[in-house]
Amino acid sequence: MIRIVIADDHPLIREGLRRILEFEDGIEVVAEVGDGQGAINVARNNMFDILLMDLNMPGVNGLDAGRVIRRECPHIGILVLTVDDSDEKIFQVLQLGVAGYLLKDVDSKTLIHSIRKVYSGEPILSPTVTGKLLEQFTQPSPLKNTCGLSEREMEILYYVVRGSSNREIGTALFISEKTVKNHLSSIYRKLAVEDRTQAALKAVKLKFVQLD
Structure with missing residues (x-):
């Protein structure tokens, strides 16, 4: 059972979300x-x-609430659902290491799918948010210190930024999910981050990847 808390200052939105979630098997609004x-x-x-x-x-x-909850209750997955898609707010939120960032125009099917993916440990970003991150790669990057990342780790980091799951990365690179996980652990250590969302954010800031 996936246990969920809804935090929103608009009662109608809370009620609408509860109604959507209550119809789903395996989900409970507590x-x-x-x-x-x-x-x-x-x-x-x-x-x-x-x-x-x-x-x-x-x-x-x-x-501010996210900062406190991430520090005191790191086991809780924070899935942001907002109308704010400003670059500044997106980067501030992703720096917290939230589990996902969705905009309120998302349809109910996508919302449910996102909740289940977050519960299984996969990060979720709306297409708009992903697009804003990928825009950071439009300019060529000069040669620079890559924090000791190997060529394979840079390849995996590219897919992480695109929001690919471990299985999808493994399929694309013809390696096992276990190997992907091992590489990710090494990437986190070298970039001094805690999870794949923070790794993607740091890759954006350092311009490690150039997209065509």
Whole structure:
């Protein structure tokens, strides 16, 4: 059972999300809150798997709440659901190491699919967000220090930025998922990051990959 908390300051949106989720087998909405402090309080006092959270909320906003929850309750997957697709906000949120970033124009089928992927440990980015990240690669990169990443690790990092799963990366590079996981562990260590979202963000900032 995937246990979910909804954090949004609009009651109608919370109600709509609850209705969508309650019709799905294996998903349970355990609580609803209207601001970031409420999300923090619920995270501190309840066991659940995914926080479906807006960013623009009164009082403690979603960004600040995310920082606290990631620090105190790292087992909770934070799936951001917002209307804010500004470059600044996207990069601020991804730096937290959230599990996913979706825009509120997402359809219910995609939302459910995203929740299940986040629960299984795969990061989720909306196409708009992915596009903004990939735009960072449009300019050629001069030769530079690559943090000791091998050629294979750079290939894997390219697919990570594109949002590919370990299985998809393995298929593309003709290696096993276990080998992909081993390379990812090495990539995280060399880039001094904790997860694939932070690795993708750092790759964007350092311009390690050039897309055609």
